[in-house]
Amino acid sequence: MKVINNIREMQSFAESFRKSGKTIGFVPTMGFLHEGHLSLMRQAKKENDVVVASIFVNPTQFGPQEDLSRYPRDEEGDRAKCASAGVDHLFLPTAAEMYPEPPSVFVSIEGITDVLEGAIRPGHFRGVATVVTKLFNMVKPHRAYFGQKDFQQCAVIRRMTRGLDQDVEVIVLPTVREADGLAMSSRNSYLDANERRRAAVLFRALKAGEELIRAGVREPEQVRQKMRETLLTEQGIEIDYAEVADPDTLRPLEALSGRIVLLIAVRLGTTRLIDNLLVL
């Protein structure tokens, strides 16, 4: 596995792969890799000639009160995991190279970003869309892989590639979960043992919501209420949202029909956790 730190070098590798007819699969990450990331890399390996993974903790997608400074890092461990998952090129750009001047150029997506995570984390998706566009211009992938755990992010990136005609196929793979259902996330490392045990309630709440829908409930408010009640069976859970939404627009649903996504965000101690479940 080759490690690349330099943007120009990354672009020149990408060009040479494309020139030689090789397809590039790309897995952008913020590092502290877990099984969810590795599942993206393995799938990218199956579908492409070359797999590029990037690790970059992007400052512009964190709010001023958020966890940028304490975001977990483990470069050595990550390298080993990437190599074992079949990554050919690990791209580790520095913040100084990514943002050599104060950012003044932004990719923004309207509509889909003003609800849920976007409402609670203003500027977050603008930071994500901008850095993903920059990374796409560096790595020049044919396919890019994202985890469904960040459901709204996936919708934003799909909308973005379509709106800007980025010649990249966006592939979203299922959330990988711990045995008790907790969605894998780098931020789970913030949880102490007691919080970790309680965190499984997110998935239980999603399943309870799904069960109501499968049982024929057609009132979104009943489903929201059920998810909230389930979440509050554990102590110390503060709910940011427990929503029933349209999977394409992320708008709250007023009636249940067609495709539905259940989305939850909570704070547990100092940790913020999100999860979601598609109900088809």
Place this chain on the structure above:
Amino acid sequence: MKVINNIREMQSFAESFRKSGKTIGFVPTMGFLHEGHLSLMRQAKKENDVVVASIFVNPTQFGPQEDLSRYPRDEEGDRAKCASAGVDHLFLPTAAEMYPEPPSVFVSIEGITDVLEGAIRPGHFRGVATVVTKLFNMVKPHRAYFGQKDFQQCAVIRRMTRGLDQDVEVIVLPTVREADGLAMSSRNSYLDANERRRAAVLFRALKAGEELIRAGVREPEQVRQKMRETLLTEQGIEIDYAEVADPDTLRPLEALSGRIVLLIAVRLGTTRLIDNLLVL
């Protein structure tokens, strides 16, 4: 010369050129071509293996009160001009394909776009940056050519390619002028004979400003005043701005030293005209 109407087809041509090691020079235009556009195409021909020109009158860069509906068009004439200037592929995307849904994804540039044209035409540069990004993702050029007549646009696009790491070299070529100094522009076709004669005052005002600087004047306000006085020697000129600015930031200069750009925008009858002069 091959004509391409379809985005996917354009991307697939672009990919095949890149695969075969051919460089792509790109001249994006809004059509109604004049000698300024043709100079870009000829230069692109000299510097690249393949020249792609596009014609697309981009609705999102026009304000609601602007001249979108009457913007001049001459597809037949333009085709002949492109062919004669060495264009290999003429890309004519339709509005329906460029914007299949109401635009919700935008590229915006802060700072440099809130003065001059950006102040008078809110949203204009967001429309330009977004459509140029889209076109770059379709044509995948190695080099893109723009005319200095749209000085602020060139600065915006340079800033954009840098900020988004677009792997495109932006090349700006000198303004092509009529015998009396009027900068070539598709919008000159709006002028009647009398207005056309008076329009030459823009260049005279720029030269008058330059002359003051060359004579040692160091007060920007004196230069602005001189340009305004010169413009007002012709009847019916309404000045939007006559500015002395930093060529990189487009900010008004408070003292004259280093590189300077003089920029003028006026309305003459129903026609809006802009011009500029770099003083090095």
